[in-house]
Amino acid sequence: MNKLNILIAGCGDVGCELARQLTAMKCFNVWGLRRNIAKLPADVNPIQGDLFIAERLGDWPEQIDYVVYAAASNGRSEAHYQLAYIDGLQNILNRLVNGRYQPTRIFFTSSTSTFHQSKGEWVNETSATEPVKFNGRIMLEAERRLQHAPFPGTAIRFGGIYGPGRTRLINRVLKGEGCPREPAVYSNRIHQKDCAGIIAHLIRRAMDNLPVDNLYLGVDCTPATTFDVLQWLGGQLNVSLDNTNYPSPQRGNRRCSNQRIIETGYKFYFPDYKSGYASLLHNRD
Template identity: 75%
Template structure:
């Protein structure tokens, strides 16, 4: 069987983990495009390039079977967001069109920031999206750009990504910063390894001619309250948290208050490495 060529455009933390998973399957040639290729994992073919420069995307293989766009913004300004998720994606789509290349599918790492719901309600792939914040608006625009391209596409809206090097909540707990139990503020998360696992799983389904939708929610199976997550982390780290003087849970400031359903993803047969925050953070805390 001839190996399939996969390009990971914007091969950062999630992209590198995806590269490791795909190369282990032995049926893919994996190419990673990023500015600093020294950080690519072994087995991933390096492409030194800049997503933000249409003529600076490096040397690609002659044909690509799959493309994964997994860029991250360099900052939180509108210009930085639009460069990462609109301009960069447009450059990749333009390059594919000019090469007359027709990948089987393009997969895009989007975000649950596209949702505006803020009352703890459940949301899924058909829920209304009217984001107020910049990041959600830009992600919706990027999804539309992808959807209107001439290629089969899938966007995966990931929740709060955590994993090696992503220690925001752990650092908060180590400083003793908790939050009140009420009002209930729900947060959604996904381990970095499962971000990559979901993408790899959907690529394998597509290879096997099984149905792949154009949108999935990529969150684990436990949209727990921020209070519960912080309290559990405090117990594991033997830290007593101040739940009085830190009244604004980080989720209410950053990601809203909603519960994301991963039912559509689960129906594809995906098996989580870390189905809830306790499983995911246990490994991270053990490795500290």
């Protein structure tokens, strides 16, 4: 069987993990587009380019069967988000159209910041989205561009991603910075390996001609309060936390349901924060 070509545009932490999972399946040629190709995993075909400059998208293969747009912003300003999630995506879509490519499907790594709910409510793929912050509004606009592209598209709204190199909460705990128990602030997260795992799973479904929706929530099975997560990490690291003098990290305070991706048969590597962080802490030793 001829291998399928998959282009990962913005092959950073999540993209590289996805590339490793896909190359292990032995049925894909994976092409990774990024500025620094030296950081690409072995067996990935390098494309040196810059997503944010339309004329510098590098040399692509003649055929592309699937595209994964997994760019990350270089900063937290509105201009940075505009560049990473709208301009960069549009550059890729334009190149696909102008090059007369016909990918089976494009996957876009979006964010749960698209939701506006902030009182601990449960949300899913059918919930209203009226974000008040620019990051959520920009992600929604990127999703709209994807859905109006001349190719099938799927956006996956990921929660807070953690994993190797993404240890913000661990670093906070090591400094002894807890947070108040009340008011409870719910957060949603997902291990980097499951971010890639969900995308790989959906690609396989598309290959098998199984239904793939245009939107999924990419979060683990256990929304939890930030207080509970920090306290658990403190116990694992034998660190006593100051829960009085540090505010809760800024989060949306909502609970995201992953039922839609579960119903496709996806099995999480790390279904909750305890299993995911335990693995991270073990590999840290």
